[in-house]
């Protein structure tokens with residue numbers, strides 16, 4: 001959670017600008033806000049880092065990905081390919097826009113693979129909601145080949161990959177629309193917040209309208225604005241946007257530190273037999289929020305987790321057993337337990353979610369352990385962590401083979 005490590009005077013200054021006027025909404029009251037437009041400033045900072053033509057700040061990464069899907073034209077009955085390894089918000093967003101999730105395999109990139117996509121594409125496939133996991137990026141050359149070959153709509157949930165890029169292009173900008181999360185656990189935080197990005201003006205315009213009850217934001221009389229499409233309230237508050245402004249300005253520094261720290265740990269741990277690393281398709285573009293290691297198999301990973309818990313090593317995630325990041329624990333989705341009926345329940349699911357066969361994803365995520373990189377780490381702290389992890393792995397592997 002690098003952003004939260006650096007929370008300080010800059011964030012307080014931006015928030016105080018808003019508190020001084022009390023204008024906590026991004027729209028209206030232009031004469032009373034002392035010239036402060038924090039949501040607009042937040043969007044400008046995100047455009048600066050990503051090179052996106054358009055950025056639209058919203059209430060969360062979840063509402064941003066749902067809006068990205070809708071603005072890309074994905075809706076009721078559309079089959080959308082999704083990964084079984086993601087924060088569950090991706091799947092919720094697909095379901096809530098009325099679309100039908102189709103699960104495909106991820107690989108050692110921790111993202112959907114071109115091979116996985118090809119296996120599930122049918123004439124009914126409308127799009128892909130690609131997720132760039134653990135601060136990294138999917139293999140975009142291979143993915144784009146599939147997207148273009150089958151003329152699919154690509155939407156990117158880059159919830160955990162703000163400030164990541166592939167061959168010089170920010171993730172989130174490869175498809176029609178992309179989204180970043182600025183929740184409390186991401187590289188930069190607004191407390192709660194998300195930003196949609198796109199290079200297409202028409203997509204941006206729909207997102208802008210859709211996320212604010214249809215308001216077209218033309219003119220100075222909010223009550224008299226036109227409403228070209230039905231929308232909802234996914235607005236970000238000026239207080240959250242203010243935090244987002246200060247945090248986003250710190251991201252180039254955070255990414256630099258993260259990359260240095262990830263390189264240090266990678267070097268230290270590559271000496272340990274049994275440890276390998278997730279595939280990083282463009283190391284220069286890595287936001288490096290996580291160091292992702294592989295153990296030889298799931299059993300070895302589980303034993304390593306046990307050893308690390310015993311040794312008091314913190315700051316890691318074993319996603320395979322996580323309730324919110326891996327499909328094995330998503331009983332509520334597999335059984336479609338809903339508060340009220342969703343389109344998927346009326347139209348029928350395109351796959352038997354309870355009996356999916358995703359052996360590659362099971363194998364890859366089963367042996368994955370991710371360490372959150374801290375941008376404030378000292379070399380001594382990293383050396384200590386590396387030697388502890390190394391010892392735990394060695395012990396775990398000895399017990400597996402015993």
Ligand SMILES: *Cc1c(COP(=O)(O)O)cnc(C)c1O
Nearest residue numbers: 060061062087089159160181183
């Ligand atoms: C964090 C995250 C989200 C959701 O973001 P919130 O801001 O918490 O709503 C969506 N997708 C992915 C991949 C995420 O990691």
